[in-house]
Amino acid sequence: MLDVDDLRVYYRTLRGDVQALDGVSFSVADKEIMGLVGESGSGKTTLGKSLIRLDGRMRHVGGTVTLDGAELPIGDDARMSGFRFTDVSIVPQYAMSAMNPTRRIGTMVKELVTARGIRFADVRPELDRRLALVGLDRDVLDRYPIELSGGMKQRMVMVISTLLNPKLLIADEVTSALDVSTQRAVALALAGFRDHDLVHAMIVITHDVSLVYQIADTILVMYAGKLAEKAPTDVIVERPLHPYTRALIAALPEVGVQYGGKRLTGIPGGPPALRPAPAGCRFRDRCPLAFDRCAEQPPFVEVEPGHSVACWRAS
Amino acid sequence: MLRLDGVSKTYRVGALARREVRAVRDVSFELRPGEVVSLIGESGSGKSTIGRMILRLTRATSGTITFDGTDLTTLRRGSLKEYYRAAQGVFQDPFSTFNPVFKADRVLTMIRQAYFPATGDVEWRGRVDDALSAVSLNPDLVLDKYPHQLSGGQLQRLLIARALLLDIRLLVADEVISMLDASTRIDVLNLLADLKERGLAVLFITHDLSLGNYLADRTVILRRGSVVECGTTSAVFGDPVHPYTRTLLASVPRLGVRWSDEDLDPGPCRYHALHPGGGPPLAEVGDDHLVACFAGNDERECV
């Protein structure tokens, strides 16, 4: 299982650090699919990247990440590379650009596994089996990336990323660029990896609550670099406690809802600047329930089994 | 007010091959004053091309588009400018709709230069303030700023405010909220709803069924350039007939309803039940509810 404890990752900029990920603690159990939901600037992508590869501007300031008892050296790029693919793997948002356009897909996979010291022939049967699992034909291996549609590429990258059975798979907005019908196939393929026990745990990062509702066991809501709420999927959707989670769900138009019947409301204002982050609860300025105590940062505490929330009003 | 009649658009691609791609095929629908029509389609459905043809940014290959009875292809410089006084567009990516080297409020100044050169500074400032307050923007926060200093939601609203400076009666909104966050996109949707109450006709182009459904009086479902189903939103969403519409609706992730493997079998082709020997592109299966042949424009027989 994955344990993240008080993780802090800042972005370096010329005008000071952006506190993009500020004291984040949570765990993902074996066989759990955790949906990580947040808007632009919430730190959800930063969190996803932190678990596998910090980019040049990111700095690991504090906290630990433990995967199945072993601590991941997330601040050390060279040592981290030993964990990538085998322990932690990612399906990036733009799978299209993750593939070399001049190589046949099969050649690319071969080079990738050979680089990890594994013979291609050994994984080939498993590769074929997994292609079938996500609904791709074996002959995609003989094709070039450009010959595949967006959804096919996305699924191909999923197969490649999970080929070595990583303990943790991070899927970063994998469906947001896809059409509705393809989106469903890709999301179900993701869930299929867990169901066939090919990955231990999975974090599905998205801005779309209704998408993770379909496949996730738990949902973690982030706001402005902090955790807001984590609970089993049904609890988050039916009984959210954090005012932000409530507002986020209330702002979702559903099929069958028209503005005449039920006028939805957005959340006034915008997220705070994180350079540096304001003191106290970061949602305070937009929160309808804010009161004096919100000047102090509420802790992220468990209010009932499996349901944690960072709000003074909830605990 | 706006009427599309058998509109098609064919692109020629390839320098030597001159292959033809039919982006839009024989599309007809109508938009009445104060009405919101959702044009829903996936990528490659031709939905944006239709929007561009209505705004005359692209010409139709065949068919006619009329606005208040005037064929858009007959518009020349002066009359085209007058058309834009009544019909405006807002596009998907707010960051590329603004010229990055200029301040964002230049989109408003351009309207003044073209349409209100005689208006005085004070009066103009008043109009701008009115338009901005109609889209709930604070002038102090958005005027005199560069596009990259504003958020996507602010920029989209600024573009709608720009359209409101003119006496528009038609707004083509092409994926205007797909790049916005959930908490702000609903505000833009509500804003469009308010404009509709003021008598504005809106063509709401989107790939997202839940968003299309929230606003629209009528819905047009596009697939590979042709209309597969259209009618009142309640009919299309409540009783989807075409297999494509059904697949789309079954694939939309909804809160509270998990995807199921329910049987989507649409039964025999409803179009050919009504027109066994062929006929108009769409068959009327209900009151203001039309559907195309179940085989669509694929080269096969429907079952």
Add this chain to the structure above:
Amino acid sequence: MSTQPGATPDLDTGTATVLGGRRREALHFALRNRKLLGGGAVVLVFLLAAVVGPWFSSGDPLEYVGPPGAGPSGEYWFGTTTFGQDVLAQFLHGLRATFFVGAVAALIAGVLGMVIGFTAGYRGGWVDEVLTMITNVVLVLPVLAVLMIIAAYLQVRNVEVQAVIIGLFSWPWVARAVRAQTFSLRAREFVDLARLSGAPVRRIVFREIAPNMASYLFMVFILLFGGSVLFAATLDFIGLGPTDGISLGLMLNHAKQWSAMNLGMWWWFVPPGLGITAIVGSLYIMNVGLDEVFNPKLRET
């Protein structure tokens, strides 16, 4: 949408709005850009020397005025040539010719290239095909050979003729680049918005598309300027330069012809060589600075 807090727009930049007015604002940043100021200062010094210098030096720079082959001294600061001509006077007159050729040639090539590039890129269709064909024909002409032929036929060549000829042959790459950029910018949504605002084509090209290439167009002019200076020097050096007058290239040509290098008369060839290098180099540095000034994103990080 991807989410990087570092990439979210900043709302707290107050500096840009103080001055008001885009031109004044660009000036505000231009005056704080070291590359632009440094490069500009060097070019300006040479330009001043070219404009003012010749008035102070004696009449004809080709006149034999001093002792032959003398090194720099109090009387002749840059020394004299084998024939006793004042190197400083030649240098100052040569600078003037160099700036003239550079400016006129760059102006002709820039205007031609932009007009053809904008027209081809914005209009597209058959207009584009015809213009592209012409551009390609001129582009593949062996310019040096053509110039040699022209130079051979023109009995009297002066700096003006040289500038016009260089200008008429330097525009194709400008046209191609401008066309390609216009092509991609034309498809951007802000161009659509300008069309929806009832703006005429001329306005869209010059007020919407061109400003997005402003730094690029500056670069084009600067590169054309530098290129023309170098090209003129090359022509002069191989003996196809002006038949009357003096230029930095001609000085090098003379120095080579009379074996200044072998005789150790460094003062004869170093000033023109250094002058050309300093002018072209400074122009390039200015260009980098201008890019920072005109791109609001570059200037804020």
